[in-house]
Amino acid sequence: MAVLFGLLAGLTACSTSVSVSPACDDAMVAAEHETGESESAILATLDECENAEDWIVGLQAHPTAGSFTSYTRAEAINLLDIACIRRIDAVVCIDAAEQGHLSFELDDPRLPELQVPRP
Numbered sequence: 001m002a003v004l005f006g007l008l009a010g011l012t013a014c015s016t017s018v019s020v021s022p023a024c025d026d027a028m029v030a031a032e033h034e035t036g037e038s039e040s041a042i043l044a045t046l047d048e049c050e051n052a053e054d055w056i057v058g059l060q061a062h063p064t065a066g067s068f069t070s071y072t073r074a075e076a077i078n079l080l081d082i083a084c085i086r087r088i089d090a091v092v093c094i095d096a097a098e099q100g101h102l103s104f105e106l107d108d109p110r111l112p113e114l115q116v117p118r119p
Contacts, residue, residue, distance in 0.1 A: 093106070
């Protein structure tokens with residue numbers, strides 16, 4: 001009986017897991033391998049992931065992309081909030097604003113000067 005319960009619990013955990021889009025996953029891996037103090041790779045993930053949820057789950061799957069060894073959901077959302085300050089027009093940031101994840105408005109007049117140009 002315990003084996004059956006363990007098997008069912010494992011199947012339930014597998015069926016509820018959220019996968020990361022391939023482009024987001026690749027971008028997070030690239031960010032994990034970025035050396036130095038540059039933020040370009042983590043900012044590039046904002047263009048490659050499909051939406052805020054994809055980005056959050058991608059960061060949790062590849063935490064060293066954001067320089068930690070693990071991220072809770074709240075920590076991932078906090079990093080997303082910070083990253084979006086630098087790239088307000090990214091699809092992930094627009095979705096994050098719609099989901100209520102950002103602590104600022106995308107049309108804040110102070111933000112344009114903080115934008116990081118794309119390579």
